[in-house]
Amino acid sequence: MRIVEGRHSAAACALLLSGLVIVPTLFLGGSPVRAAEPIKVGWVGPLSPPGGYAEGALMKDATQIAADEINAKGGVLGRKIEVSYQDTRGQPEEGTAAAQRLISQDHVVAITGEFHSSVFLAEMEVAHAAGIPIIAVDVWALKITAKGYPEVFRVAPNQALIASKYGEWLAASGFKNVAVLYEKTDGGQSARDVLLPVLEKHGVKYDVVGSDPNATEFTAQIERFKNHSPPYDFFMSIYSEAGAYPMISQAYTLGFAPTPHAGIANTGGPAVDPTFWKNVGEAGKYLVTEIVGLPKTAWNDKTKAFVAAFQKRFNQTPSPQAIENYDAMWVLADAIERAKSTDGKAIIAALEKTHWLGGRGLYTFSTSHTPDWAYHQFMEAPVALVQFDKVNQEPEDAPIIWPRDIADVKYLYKKPGE
Amino acid sequence: MSWDYLFIQAANGAVIGIIYALIAVGVTLIFSILKIVNFAHGDLYMLGGYCAYYVITLFGVPPLPAMFVSMAALFTIAIILERLLLTPLYSDATERKDEYGLIVTFGLAFFLRNIAIIAFGPFPLKPPSFISGVQHFGNLIVTNDRLFAGSAGIVLILALLYFMHRTIWGQALDAVSQSREAAAIVGINPRRFNSFAFGVGAALAAAAGALIAPIFSLAPDMGVLPNIQAYVIVILGGMGSVLGSIIAGIALGESEGLFTAFFPDPTRALAYTNAFGVLVLMIVLIFRPNGLFGRRHLRME
Incomplete structure (x- = not known):
């Protein structure tokens, strides 16, 4: 019995000791302390070559401004937001690895960012498999939303x-x-596939030429365009990389476009980047490009506040991509707050009911599958075609020429000399 | 197609070819002396371009003197890099020297490229022109920057050839490239010439970067494509042959330009330009496995 009693005493002591260890541990790991742990959000995008690292850097900076603002207002669900940044270098395989790292190592609750469609297509497969919501920021390929992933x-x-x-x-x-x-x-291919049928529908003739995205020498091709018969009256470049600058300069110096006989446009983003004018100079005047933000006349208080904050912190004007990523971060924070949870399905359900006014207008996401690319697409995303009519002009100050309901000039295209 | 069209395309191809040659000849020089392929050479070309840009914009130096400053700076930086990173190549304790050279220059390339994004910013920059304006030849237009880059490139290449064949230092370099041991016996310090060759190669790349900057703009990743093209040119010309890499560089620039200008399917010409350069390499290697000038080089070895 004594032995039994001794055993009981030993067991009681062990229980007491373990209690001394376990109970404080439970408290330490329990909800009061865990509530202060940050909510981790992933960011993906190009920050080094061969990706579009210039645009990636602007998007990253804008994301951090949004995260800092959210945290300054008390965070989300009473917790701070912490962004884990992953450089995807414009490479799909790096995108896959980055998304896997964010989900399996950093345990992020959602992902945002990306500038390259091909990389986002790789990243979204990982997010889809893990059930983690992912907000595409500056990627335009149709099949991203056409795949119908929730x-x-x-x-x-x-x-x-x-x-x-x-x-x-x-x-x-x-x-x-x-x-x-x-x-x-x-x-680029997605843009081509959309553009050409529209031109065909209107009976506009065209020839289409593909290019390596890293190319910088276009002289031979532009000479070929220039010597074409019948002559081209417009040079439309779909080019998002730094090579757009020498392309625009070469088209100008070789006398192909812009001229009174041939217009010029670039879609893809480089024409709204901060060093555009330093690289192209006079060649940029009369160029048509798009801005994927609100026109300056329609800026709301949030747009103005963001632009001022960005200029103050980074001493440069934010690009439309930067505003997109700023808004994406806020849209995500808003959805998590409304979901009252960091569970993927709850955030997705909240995102579908988004009704949030950001720097680019009132955000909502379509739940229709008709057409297929409409699913979870911000259908009212602002797009305006502008034409520079002065050297060193900010994109937001350039006249809007299309769509006509928001155009602020009477002409559709201003030719050199007009 | 008119003769004018052919002339202008050939002139543009020649300018690009000369720039290729300036880069490739440095790779050849380094290969023939150090026996490694410098995969960071395109990134030294990038550094040279940025160096000239900042000398122009910060100190108000005109573009041509800025190019020489950039060449001197890269010559010095390259010697420091060679002393810091490539010394194990000369030690008997290093077993796999080829692999060491490959990995260390690849690592250096990534380091320089990424440090450039931090130091110079991610956005492309463009220095002022060497000579602004264009030249008209009938209906044809060539920019003064291209004419200047081509002319300056030719002068630099001729100066290099003169240096290699007519000066005692050039002949000493040639001696080291043929046999390090024999060169050492006649009193040439091979270690000193390793550094010197790396420095000269980098200075030529810097000149190419400074010359091309007003034409293509500067970007931290601008050396990626020249890295590949320089390697193609070096193999095409015959590994280790300085004259071979000059001729192969100009030939590659010409063939790429003329291919884009005359390929029968105009919608695919530009997209296939780089592939065409590699196709030229493959055809040459089938008929001349040592490259265009490889035979002479092998005899020297």
Whole structure:
């Protein structure tokens, strides 16, 4: 019995000791302390070559501004937001690895970002498999939302909303024979596939030329365009990489476009980046490009506050992509707050009911599958075609030429010398 | 197609070819002396371009003197890099020297490219022109920057050839490239010439970067494509042959330009330009496995 009693005493002591250890541990790991742990959100995008690291850097900076603002207002669900940034280098395989790292190592509750469609298509497969919501920021390929994944949302306009505008505008402006030069990426090919049927519908003739996205020497091709018979009256480049600058400069110095006989446009983003004018100078005057934000006349208080904050912190004007990523971060924070949970399905359900006013207007996401790319697409994403009419002009100050309901000039296209 | 069209395309191809040659000849020089392929050479070309840009914009130096400053700076930086990173190549303790050279230059390339994004920013920059304006030849237009880049490139290549064949230092370099041991016996310090060759190669790349900057703009990743093209040119010309890499560089620039200008399917010409360069390499290697000038080089070895 004594032995038994001794055993009981030993067991009691062990229980007491374990209690001394376990109970405080439970408290330490329990809800009061865990509530203060940050909510982790992933960001993906190009921050080094061969990706579009210039745009990626702007998007990252804008994301951090949003995260800091959210945290300054008390965070989400009483917890701070912490962003884990992953450089995807414009490479789909890096995108896959980045998404896997974010989900399995950092345990993020959602992902946002990306500038390259081909990379986002890889990332969204990982997010889809894990049931983690992912908001596409500046990727325009149709199949991103056309795949119908419930986890995938897009705040950017897509090619059906952008390239079709170029097609309609080219036809309305009376251009008859267009030289199209596109980069061979998912984004470039998607734009081409949308643009060409619109041109065909309006009877506009065209020739289309593909290019390596890293190319910088276009002289031989532009000379070929210039010597074409019948002559082209418009040069449409679908090019998001840094090579757009030498392309625009070469088209100008070789006397191909812009001239009174041939207009020029670039879609893809480089024409709204901060060093555009330093690189192209006079060659940029009369260029048509798109802005995927609100026109300056329609800026709301949030747009103005963000632009001021960005200029103050980074000493440069934010690009439309930067505003997109700023808004995407806020849209996500708003959804988590409304979901009252960090569970993927709850966030997705909340995102579908988004009704949030951001720097680019009132955000809502379509739940229709007709057309297929409409699913989880921000259908009212603003897109305006602008034409620079001065050297060193900010994109937001350039006259809007299309769509006509928001155009602020009477002409559709201003030719050099007019 | 008119003769004018052929002339202008050939002129543009020649300018690009000369720039290729300036880069490739440095790779050849380094290969023939250090026996490694420098995969960071395109990134030294990028650094040279940025160096000239900042000398122009910060100190108000005109573009041509800025190019020489950039060449001197890269010559010095390259010697420091060679001393810091490539010394194990000369040690008997390093068993796999080829692999070491490959990995260390690849690593250096990534390091320089990423440090450039931090130091110079991610957005492309463009320095002022060497000579602004264009030249008209009938209906044809060539920019002064291209004419200047081509002319300056030719002068630099001729200066290099003169240096290699007519000066004692050039002949010493040639001696080291043929036999390090024999060169050492006659009193040439091979270690010193390793550094010197790396420095000269980098200075030529810097000149190419400074010359091309007003034409293509500067970006931290601008060396990626020249890295590949320089390697193609070096193999095409015959590994280790300086004259071979000059001729192969100009030939590659010409053939790429003329291919884009005359390929029968105009919608695919531009997209296939780089593939065409590699196709030229493959055809040459089938008939001349040592490259265009490889035979002479092998005899030297």
